[in-house]
Amino acid sequence: METTSFVDLNDDCIAGILKRLPARDHMHFGQVCSRFRNVQNDYAAGLYKRLELTDSDQELRLLRKAGEHVRILFLSLEEEPTPRGVLPKTLGALANLERITLKCEIGPSCCDINCIIKCIEKLHKIESVGLIRGVADKTLSSVDKYADSVDLHSSFVVDVEENGLQEDTFRIGVLPFGNGSIEKALADMVPHLTHVREVDLTLDRPAREYLPITQIPELHTLSLFWNHVPMGPLLPLLSALAAAHSGNLINLVLGVRHLEPDEVKEIARIHSLQDLQLYFAKPSYIYHLTELRNLVRLRFNEQFEQGTLSSPVLAVIQACPNLTYLHLENVMSNDFIYKTFAVLQQTRDLRDPKTLFLAVPQEQVRGTLQDPNIERYIHLFGY
Secondary structure, three states, rough: OOOOHHHHOOHHHHHHHHOOOHHHHHHHHHHHHHHHHHHHHHHOOOOOOOOEEEEOOOHHHHHHHHHHHHHEEEEOOOOOOOOOOOOHHHHOOOOOOOOEEEEEEEOOOOOHHHHHHHHOOOOOOOOOOEEEEEOOEEEEEEEOOOOOOHHHHHHHHHHHHOOOOOOOEEEEEEEEHHHOOOOOHHHHHHHHHEEEEEEEEEOOOOOHHHHHHOOOOOEEEEEEOOOOOOOOOHHHHHHHHHHHHHHOOEEEEEEOOOOOOOHHHHHHOOOOEEEEEOOOOHHHHHHHHHOOOOEEEEEEEEOOOOOOOHHHHHHHHHHHOOEEEEEEEOOOOOOHHHHHHHHHHHOOOOOOOOOOHHHHHHHHHHOOOOOOOOOOOOEEOOO
């Protein structure tokens, strides 16, 4: 039986092996023999265009060696920092660096990060600095865009260090240069957010820039709000969300007014949704939600415009056999409760019907007399 040694491998194969080694072993690899060292040097432009490192001594040595080739860098800053000045000096020499993400779970101090950012922003080709503060696990509580390094340092780093983070949450900050987009910076971070299940964001940039967030693989709960006024359509974001998570997104809160019909249609493609909160004022849009057969809780947080409201709401109740909570801001017609009762009788198990908890304005409760038969199906309460 013939055996194959490294001598028999061509340079492409050796470079492929090197690519799969942890970064901390690359310097050792180049020291094995002159051929390995030559392969490492010859293939450096492809191998090191995108790097993921910690600030350990071995990996910083690699960064200094391959620095001219590095375009995109993801750097985990350890709790025990490198000697002061070593890391900023190393990063300040990366002449072709375009984007960098710094991940800081516990250390280093605000002073260290401020020094690092000030060195990075002097680089001629730099497009953005991203900062992940806290353990990137479970809940992403904010994505903030900053105007300059002073803003990033004072608003993000100092705030997190002084006030701390809620348990199981982390934050992302992005400093784009030249008033650029945050989209590429977020795309660099998403592969490192594999344990994130919940995202709670206030959007202060065009929705399209947040598209990478929809690619978080285990996304379970998403809450989106506009910071001030809407900045462009939500359709690209909702389309990407439906394409990626139609089978696993459970909870969706859209604190966004003036949804368009195509945007509501994209929401209706997320068939796994069980808990949905929406703001929109057009009763006709409600019909699209009949596609969400797994809904358990549905909350409309805005009064609908005048028009026929009972029919689309009843259509959703009929289409969603597991619906147990429905919140409405409108005072419904006098016969709405009885119509709901009739629908539930047709669609729920007569022996053990699932009660629908119906939240309506207080004045509707005062004006409604329920009989025991209806109360088996509907629990009415006001707010």
